[in-house]
Every structure is written in C-alpha cells, then in structure tokens.
Amino acid sequence: MNKKTVQKNKMHVAIIGGGMAGLSAAAALAEEGIQISLFEAGPHFGGRARSVAIEFNSQTFQVDNGQHILLGAYEETLKLLAKVGVDEKTAFLRLPLALNMLSARNKQNFKLNCANFLPHPFNQLLGFLFCQGLSFSERISAILFMARLKKISYRLSSDEPLKNFLLKNGQSHLIINVLWEPLCLAALNTPIELASSKVFLNVLRDAFSYHKTDSDFLLPKLDLSQILSTPIARYLQTKDAHLYTNKRIRNIQPSQNGFQVSTRLETLEFSHVIIATAARKLKELTADLPKLDFVTSQTEQYDDQPIYTIYLQYPNTTVLAQPMLGLVGSTSQWVFDRGQLCGQHGLMAVVISAQGKHQKLSQDMLALKVAQELHHVFPHLQKPLWHKVIAEKRATFSCSVNLPRPANLTPYPNLFLAGDYTYADYPATIEGSVRSGLACANLILK
Numbered sequence: 001m002n003k004k005t006v007q008k009n010k011m012h013v014a015i016i017g018g019g020m021a022g023l024s025a026a027a028a029l030a031e032e033g034i035q036i037s038l039f040e041a042g043p044h045f046g047g048r049a050r051s052v053a054i055e056f057n058s059q060t061f062q063v064d065n066g067q068h069i070l071l072g073a074y075e076e077t078l079k080l081l082a083k084v085g086v087d088e089k090t091a092f093l094r095l096p097l098a099l100n101m102l103s104a105r106n107k108q109n110f111k112l113n114c115a116n117f118l119p120h121p122f123n124q125l126l127g128f129l130f131c132q133g134l135s136f137s138e139r140i141s142a143i144l145f146m147a148r149l150k151k152i153s154y155r156l157s158s159d160e161p162l163k164n165f166l167l168k169n170g171q172s173h174l175i176i177n178v179l180w181e182p183l184c185l186a187a188l189n190t191p192i193e194l195a196s197s198k199v200f201l202n203v204l205r206d207a208f209s210y211h212k213t214d215s216d217f218l219l220p221k222l223d224l225s226q227i228l229s230t231p232i233a234r235y236l237q238t239k240d241a242h243l244y245t246n247k248r249i250r251n252i253q254p255s256q257n258g259f260q261v262s263t264r265l266e267t268l269e270f271s272h273v274i275i276a277t278a279a280r281k282l283k284e285l286t287a288d289l290p291k292l293d294f295v296t297s298q299t300e301q302y303d304d305q306p307i308y309t310i311y312l313q314y315p316n317t318t319v320l321a322q323p324m325l326g327l328v329g330s331t332s333q334w335v336f337d338r339g340q341l342c343g344q345h346g347l348m349a350v351v352i353s354a355q356g357k358h359q360k361l362s363q364d365m366l367a368l369k370v371a372q373e374l375h376h377v378f379p380h381l382q383k384p385l386w387h388k389v390i391a392e393k394r395a396t397f398s399c400s401v402n403l404p405r406p407a408n409l410t411p412y413p414n415l416f417l418a419g420d421y422t423y424a425d426y427p428a429t430i431e432g433s434v435r436s437g438l439a440c441a442n443l444i445l446k
C-alpha cells in the first residue's frame with residue numbers, strides 16, 4: 001500500500017446534513033474511496049429540495065416541497081447527476097431561454113424568445129431586439145445594459161440594491177417589472193429593493209456569457225427526490241458509505257484524533273467533519289467550537305425568505321399554452337403545468353417567492369386568491385377541484401447587499417462548512433450547495 005492509500009484508509013469523514021451540499025460532498029469523497037458517514041436529522045435525504053406526498057380523496061400525489069428550476073449553467077449539479085446515473089432527458093425538460101410574462105392587469109404581455117437558430121450571443125441580441133411588450137428605446141436600453149455588463153465582466157466594485165443599480169443603468173420601471181424583477185425573485189428569492197446586485201450579476205454572467213445552452217431552463221419531469229437525493233443515496237450505497245436518516249447530530253467536540261460527534265444516544269469519533277446544514281442551524285451545532293463564533297455571529301444575522309407553492313388541481317383535461325408561464329402584477333409569480341412536465345394532468349403549481357402580503361393570508365384564502373388570478377388570466381381555468389399550499393417559510397437566506405458569506409475552511413483543521421450560504425458567488429441554489437460540497441471534498445482530498 002502506498003502512503004496515500006494508508007492515509008485514505010485512516011480517514012473517516014462525518015458529513016452532517018443530507019441536503020444537496022452534504023450529498024455532493026459525500027459523493028465526491030466516496031468516489032475517491034474515502035470512508036464517510038452521512039447524518040441526516042430528517043426522515044429523508046434532500047433537505048430543501050425534496051418531494052412530499054399530498055393526499056386528496058384517499059389518493060396520494062407526489063409533488064415537490066417547491067417547484068425547482070435548474071439552469072443549463074448548473075454544471076456541477078448536472079455532472080453529479082450524470083455520475084450517479086440520472087439520465088438528463090428522463091429527468092428534465094430542457095427549454096431554451098424564453099420568457100412569457102402575462103399581465104394580470106390586461107396590459108401588454110412581455111415575451112422574450114431567443115433566436116435559437118443563431119450562435120451565441122446573437123441569439124440573445126435578436127431576442128432582446130424583437131421582444132414584445134417593450135418600446136423600441138426600452139429594448140435598446142436592455143441591449144446596451146447587457147453589453148455594459150459584459151464589458152465590466154459582470155463585476156461591480158461595490159454592492160448595492162438591485163433596483164437602484166437597474167434604475168441607474170437606464171432600465172425603465174416597465175422593464176424592471178416584466179423582466180428584471182421576476183428574474184431576481186426566481187434566482188435570488190429576495191425582494192429587488194434588497195437584493196445584491198453583485199450576486200445577481202454572477203447569475204447573469206453564468207447564464208448569459210459563455211455557452212448558448214447555459215441559459216436553458218431545466219424543469220423537473222420527475223419528483224425532486226427521484227432526480228436528486230434517491231439516485232445519489234443509491235450511488236453512495238454502492239460505495240459502502242454509511243448513510244443515516246433520523247439521526248440528528250447534537251454536538252461536535254475537537255478530540256485527539258479529530259472530532260467527537262454526538263447524537264442523543266452515542267458519541268462517534270471521526271478524522272474530519274463537514275457541517276452541511278442550513279446557515280441557521282450552525283450555532284446550535286457548534287456550541288463547543290468557540291473558534292467558529294465569528295462565523296455564527298455572521299450567520300445569525302441572516303434573514304430568511306419564504307417560498308410558497310400553491311398546487312391547484314383542475315380537471316385532468318386542463319392544459320396551459322406552455323409548461324411554465326410568468327405572471328406580472330399579481331400575487332402569483334409563475335405557474336407550472338405539471339401535466340406537461342410530470343404527467344400530473346390538470347395540476348398547476350403556482351410559485352410565490354420572497355416576502356410579501358400573501359404571508360398574512362390563511363392558506364385557504366391564498367389558494368382562493370391565486371385561483372381567481374389564474375382564472376382572470378386563463379379564463380378556462382375554472383374552480384380547482386382541490387388545493388394544497390406548501391409554505392416553506394425559511395426557504396432560503398435573504399441574498400441581500402454585502403451579505404457576509406463564510407468560507408469552507410474553518411480555523412479548526414479538518415472541519416469544513418458546506419451549504420448554499422457558503423458558495424459566495426451564488427444565491428441559495430442547488431448549484432451553490434453542490435459546489436460547496438465539492439469544495440469541502442476537494443479540501444479534504446488535497
């Protein structure tokens with residue numbers, strides 16, 4: 001056995017948290033033959049990207065805790081899924097960038113279709129030039145704005161709220177309402193008045209500045225657990241990883257050979273630890289790791305933003321013109337036709353990102369309001385047969401201006417932080433989580 005193999009054999013990495021960050025770290029380490037134990041507090045892996053079962057009339061429907069969208073630019077997520085055997089075509093509907101934003105107030109709709117027959121970036125240029133719902137000067141201002149961003153490599157020397165930045169750069173209130181604000185809410189889940197311009201530009205950079213397919217939308221055709229956590233967990237089992245659900249870690253203490261990690265019933269010894277929980281869980285886990293106090297003092301200040309998904313079941317012959325449509329000027333922001341996506345005919349998923357007045361409504365009142373809004377825009381959508389609201393009140397951290405984002409490395413050798421909040425380039429996304437997990441694994445493998 002060579003020295004490297006002996007070292008690897010001595011390593012045993014505890015990964016705390018079985019969301020996408022923990023699963024990605026686990027897959028990268030297990031692939032290299034490192035012994036890992038993955039602890040998940042909940043009954044299933046997947047964290048904030050998972051499927052849930054809802055019941056109606058003694059029928060069970062598998063839906064997601066929130067409709068997720070991936071981008072073509074989510075390179076590491078797509079690589080991870082390919083590695084664990086997920087066939088992209090079975091898992092996702094890949095749609096080239098097209099936005100169809102319908103106005104609830106019967107004003108003009110906004111339509112952006114990129115010219116897919118042209119190479120990048122002419123496909124976008126033509127898309128913006130001929131988009132519907134904006135005046136000629138607004139279209140030109142959008143093109144000039146994108147050109148300016150490219151010129152500055154999508155980098156800003158200082159951060160500021162996205163709305164200010166857009167207004168300063170000649171974007172009219174109309175373009176903001178129909179284009180930038182919906183994209184900001186979808187990508188950052190943060191109100192445009194608070195959202196970080198720097199992080200928004202990072203997302204634009206990765207979606208718009210490299211390859212034509214980076215801006216593709218990937219819409220899940222199966223439930224999220226079938227696409228994400230289940231195949232990754234299956235892969236980990238083939239690598240002899242130790243996988244635990246319903247096992248909450250309560251405490252981590254430095255020890256002579258690494259760390260002691262405790263559940264309610266037992267204490268186990270590991271050479272390395274990756275904490276891959278959401279930011280808000282960090283403090284309770286690290287009470288005996290005082291050198292991390294500066295990190296928890298930062299993450300404790302994070303605000304959370306909600307995402308509400310309202311599932312409305314219509315007769316199963318009901319279809320929308322497209323699988324994904326945007327709504328402007330209403331409480332509802334996006335509507336997904338799950339019949340076209342997952343074969344759940346007549347089931348619509350309406351998404352409302354970030355904080356807002358809708359949080360004050362009861363779930364039934366909210367479903368009623370959303371159903372009325374849909375009926376107004378799509379008159380053929382009459383009264384839904386049933387509804388279910390999934391309110392993820394702490395869906396993501398608020399990706400606000402100058403938010404401090406901790407590094408993966410910590411002052412404790414062999415203790416690392418993963419999770420969407422540690423991948424500073426991105427808002428809370430699956431890709432950010434996957435990259436953070438990979439970064440921790442790479443630090444260990446080094």
Ligand SMILES: Cc1cc2nc3c(=O)[nH]c(=O)nc-3n(C[C@H](O)[C@H](O)[C@H](O)COP(=O)(O)OP(=O)(O)OC[C@H]3O[C@@H](n4cnc5c(N)ncnc54)[C@H](O)[C@@H]3O)c2cc1C
Nearest residue numbers: 017019020021041047048066068069249419420428429430
């Ligand atoms: C409704 C909704 C819609 C979203 N839409 C999108 C989207 O369209 N596109 C996109 O890219 N992203 C989207 N996101 C964001 C994305 O889901 C998250 O950024 C990502 O899943 C976070 O993964 P994570 O591993 O960093 O954290 P988490 O998923 O929070 O995983 C952390 C895990 O740690 C576990 N844990 C916590 N404490 C302990 C403990 N003490 N011991 C053991 N385990 C513990 C938790 O149970 C959890 O499973 C959405 C999120 C939500 C909620």
